[in-house]
Amino acid sequence: xxxxxxxxxxxxxxxxxxxxxxxxxxxxxxxxxxxxxxxxxxxxxxxxxxxxxxxxxxxxxxxxxxxxxxxxxxxxxxxxxxxxxxxxxxxxxxxxxxxxxxxx
Amino acid sequence: xxxxxxxxxxxxxxxxxxxxxxxxxxxxxxxxxxxxxxxxxxxxxxxxxxxxxxxxxxxxxxxxxxxxxxxxxxxxxxxxxxxxxxxxxxxxxxxxxxxxxxxxxxxxxxxxxxxxxxxxxxxxxxxxxxxxxxxxxxxxxxxxxxxxxxxxxxxxxxxxxxxx
Numbered sequence: 001x002x003x004x005x006x007x008x009x010x011x012x013x014x015x016x017x018x019x020x021x022x023x024x025x026x027x028x029x030x031x032x033x034x035x036x037x038x039x040x041x042x043x044x045x046x047x048x049x050x051x052x053x054x055x056x057x058x059x060x061x062x063x064x065x066x067x068x069x070x071x072x073x074x075x076x077x078x079x080x081x082x083x084x085x086x087x088x089x090x091x092x093x094x095x096x097x098x099x100x101x102x103x104x
Numbered sequence: 105x106x107x108x109x110x111x112x113x114x115x116x117x118x119x120x121x122x123x124x125x126x127x128x129x130x131x132x133x134x135x136x137x138x139x140x141x142x143x144x145x146x147x148x149x150x151x152x153x154x155x156x157x158x159x160x161x162x163x164x165x166x167x168x169x170x171x172x173x174x175x176x177x178x179x180x181x182x183x184x185x186x187x188x189x190x191x192x193x194x195x196x197x198x199x200x201x202x203x204x205x206x207x208x209x210x211x212x213x214x215x216x217x218x219x220x221x222x223x224x225x226x227x228x229x230x231x232x233x234x235x236x237x238x239x240x241x242x243x244x245x246x247x248x249x250x251x252x253x254x255x256x257x258x259x260x261x262x263x264x265x266x267x268x
Contacts (some may be wrong), residue, residue, distance in 0.1 A: 002235075002236070003237055004234055004235040004237050004238065005234055005235065006234070007234075009216050010233055010234070012225075019158075025244075026267050027229075029146070032243055032254075046212060047228075049208035049211060049212060051210060051211050052209060052210045053208070053209055053210075054200065054208040054210055056159065056163065056209065057133070058155070058158050058159065058160040058163075059158055060131065060153035060154060060155055060158065060160070061136040061153060061154040062136065062149070062151065062152070062153035062154065063140075063153075064136060066167060067153065068137060069160075069200065069208055070202065070206060070208060072127065072129050072153065073127055073200075073202050074127050075127075076125045076127040076202075077125045077126075077201060077202055078125060078126045078127070078199060078200070078201055079126070079127045079128075079129060079198075079200045079201075079202070080121075080127070080128050080129070080197060080198075080199045080200075081128075081129050081130070081131050081164075081197060081200070082110060082111065082114065082128070082130050082131070082133070082195075082197045082219075082222075083107075083130075083131050083161060083166045083193075083197060083198070084106075084193065086107070086132035086133070086134035086138065086139060086142060088237060090212065100230070101246065
């Protein structure tokens with residue numbers, strides 16, 4: 001688990017000169033650049049993943065009535081879905097995540 | 105609270121995605137009527153559809169049926185959950201591609217912290233002294249219309265993040 005600083009702990013935080021700060025910042029920059037390159041590499045590998053053909057004809061209900069998965073692309077080549085925890089009434093959503101059945 | 109927090113970022117991304125060959129759609133198992141009511145309250149503009157009665161959420165491993173939960177056979181984020189008693193669904197996102205012949209392919213799904221990078225507010229917080237400033241993931245997050253009016257540090261400290 002990650003522990004984040006508090007207002008109290010930040011009262012004791014190191015304060016240094018501009019010159020010393022720049023040395024520390026450049027050290028961190030090396031790691032940031034590693035992350036940027038790693039993220040680029042992971043994004044490339046994500047694009048290279050093989051695909052699976054969707055055979056089932058999923059149907060959704062939306063502002064245009066009943067729509068299939070193909071309809072939801074609306075002319076674009078890629079379609080990204082975020083799947084939210086808004087569950088049917090009477091069903092259990094994630095803890096703190098369900099927003100049906102009363103005030104938040 | 106993950107999903108509403110995440111959804112708050114959809115419209116901003118969509119200002120550009122919609123012009124770059126990508127359609128962003130939110131899906132929930134709630135009924136269309138429930139979705140529309142909540143979407144109006146949150147003032148969200150992105151397309152949000154109901155998968156009520158469809159296998160979609162189950163096929164892409166974000167909803168789990170009673171049988172799976174009872175048997176402890178809930179698979180999420182590509183592994184079996186140790187404790188699957190908590191809920192019938194968890195957040196995730198999936199990407200599909202439609203080719204020139206209108207065939208559809210599933211290209212990617214991400215779950216759990218794979219969604220971190222899509223939550224822009226977290227990326228801002230990760231650059232500030234207090235970081236995400238939480239004990240438990242998103243313990244401070246509320247629906248955006250449910251925060252107290254004046255956000256403030258406990259002792260008047262504040263953090264500024266300037267952009268240019």
